[in-house]
Amino acid sequence: MENKKSLTEFISDFERTLRHIFYEKNDINQLSLQRGLPDNIWKDIMDMSPLSVAIPTAYGGRGCNVKECLSLLSAAAYESLPLSLTFGINIALFLEPLSKYGNDKVKKEVFDNFLHHQAMGGLMITEPDFGSDALNMMTAYKEEENSYKIKGSKHWQGLTGQADYWLIAARREQGDGNLSRDVDFFLADNNRKEQTIIVESYYNNLGLYMIPYGLNKIDIEVPKEHLLIPESTGIKMMLDILHRSRMQFPGMGMGFIKRMLDEALGHTKNRIVGAGNLYAMDSIKFQLSRIQTAFTICSAMCFKSSRMSGIEHNLATEGLEANSMKALVTDLMHESAQLCLQLSGANGYKISHIAGRGIVDSRPFQIFEGSNEMLYTQIAEAVSKKMKRQQTTGLYDFLSTFPLTHRSAEYFKEQLAVNVTETLTQRKLVDLGKIVSRLICTDYVLEMEDAGFRKDLVENCIGNVRMEIAHLVSNLGIKNLSTPVDQYQEGSNWLNLF
Secondary structure (H helix, E strand, O other): HHHOOOHHHHHHHHHHHHHHHHHHHHOOOHHHHOOOHHHHHHHHHHOHHHHHHOOOHHHHHOOOOOOHHHHHHHHHHHHOOOHHHHHHHHHHHHHHOOOOOOHHHHHHHHHHHHHHHOOOOEEEEEOEEOOOOOOOOOOOOEEEOOOEEEEEEEEOOOOOOOOEEEEEEEEEEEEOOOOOOOOOEEEEEEOHHHHHEEEEEEOOOOOOOOOHHHHEEEEEEEHHHHHHOOOOOOOHHHHHHHHHOOHHHHHHHHHHHHHHHHHHHHHHHHHHHHHHHHHHHHHHHHHHHHHHHHHHHHHHHHHHHHHHHHOOOOOOOOOOHHHHHHHHHHHHHHHHHHOOOOOHHHHHOOOOOOOHHHHHHHHHHHHHOOOOOHHHHHHHHHHHHHHHHHOOOOOHHOOOOOOOOHHHHHHHHOOOOOOOOOOOOOHHHHHHHHHHHHHHHHHHHHHHHOOOOOOOHHHHHHHHHHHHHHHHHHHHOOOOOOOOOOOOOOOOHHHHHH
């Protein structure tokens, strides 16, 4: 049984089997260019029971331990970011919510199908007319005597048409024709006729070819026991689910960034230019240090997430940390892919190359589950409100006493010696959010160093973050209100100047 193995054995076996599947039995570079994966390859992968990490021991799983979930995501991402995201969707957006909020009457059958019949599941929140504005979703349900009827449209759900189970967010129909302000979640079994989600169309997504996305029509009826049971309100349940998911992004980021680092190091050391290799050049070392800084920060996020994001915790109010992790790690993933491609030269500019493919596959991570600009804005607004309540305008004065940044702020005292005295425009709020997220995550790095993480990586990390903070702080002081010039065509053709 997989759940009898130690975590080290389980992950080592998983990594070994993935290498066999992707490099000996098949060619992952070719597989990555086609839509979806052949059924026989999915079977080989799922035969390892990878999703057992997110199933409670009472139901035969490995225990829903965050450390194990992140380790699995990291191991998968080292070989294939789309595969890791597939597991991430199943773990954070289906299995963990069902474990925490599902009715005990339905858990055994569902978990058995995951463990023994290679089932998969996903989450449906986003709608065509309501992306990040989830609270205004129009998918509605009404209660019958023994069931709930649910109608609506959802799109951009990973595993569209592939998942066996879905958790569906909907709002209750009220007698006046309006929908309730709160949100509820329902389990749908796509293998039962009355619960089947109809795929109206598939999207031709730019990257992540392994994962199908599309537009889904919902007109289903589910039993009463398929309603998820919130601890208080449905909105808080949704925040708990989304924040936990955002705190598991570092698991996907970990393996991906490590792969970019290993590829870049290997290439620059072996590529001879003139009398030496690329690695000997100063600008190359700087670029490599940037990827290594991403590796260190992501490691710290995994360390922190493993301590605080288990299903035994309610994360509804932990938006600052969840948003900081998600926004920063996805920025670091994409930057690492860009750097790896640049260091790889022309070869990197092939979709069959891990860096070229990585740029396209990592880019949507900065958009889904809350675009990074929106998350950075929310971080900045939360901090600005706290500063106003404390009647302080000094950025360092506040951050040096704020629990999430009090250790890291000391390392950036000179850079943070500015006053935030005016109401910031949104573009400035994004910069402030980036500053705060980097300080929060540097605090994690210092915590990880206390636990024994190597000091030279921490020192290099702080040096690179200091440079980035200085740049972001300088942006706060530059008055720039540039906006698009409407009807710009008149008087702007350079050729007419002759």
